[in-house]
Amino acid sequence: MDIREIQNLIKFVSKSEVSEVKYKTKDFEITIKTPLGGNENISYVAQPAMYPAPAAAPAPAAAPQAAPAADTPKDAAADDSKYIAIKSPMIGTFYRKPAPDKDVFVNVGDEVTPGKVVCVIEAMKLFNQIESEISGKIVKILVDDATPVEYDQPLFLVDPS
Structure with missing residues (x-):
């Protein structure tokens, strides 16, 4: 299984409403768990992902420092x-x-x-x-x-x- 297939599997699982998916072949095994399964470790990952958008707020704060920044x-x-x-x-x-x-x-x-x-x-x-x-x-x-x-x-x- 290559990176693209893993990425597609992650996208599929994130869009579906399942809590856990296990994929196993002779040479490869992957387990993907989503917050629907009650796994608190994953739920905190989704929360910080929302912070980068507000993190752009410091950039406008830099704008008042100098007129050319406008x-x-x-x-x-x-x-x-x-x-x-x-x-x-x-x-x-x-x-x-x-x-x-x-x-x-x-x-x-x-x-x-x-x-x-x-x-x-x-x-x-x-x-x-x-x-x-x-x-x-x-x-x-x-x-x-x-x-x-x-x-x-x-x-x-x-x-x-």
């Missing part, structure tokens, strides 16, 4: 229209590095191509490498390292030109 939201609106977002394919914890002692996968200004690993998302103690599906230049990293992310949440902005 132009930044206009630029950000323009960025959204001409840049393409690399989005999270799952719920989990976002990491920019493959390991704490390693270098980050990508920085602002780096070129990416389809298949290049841009980050890792840890879900249920599995570290899933997230690959770029587009070519271009990273212009903005939208998520802080080691923070929870939601399904389909933008992680990076890429300039495809």
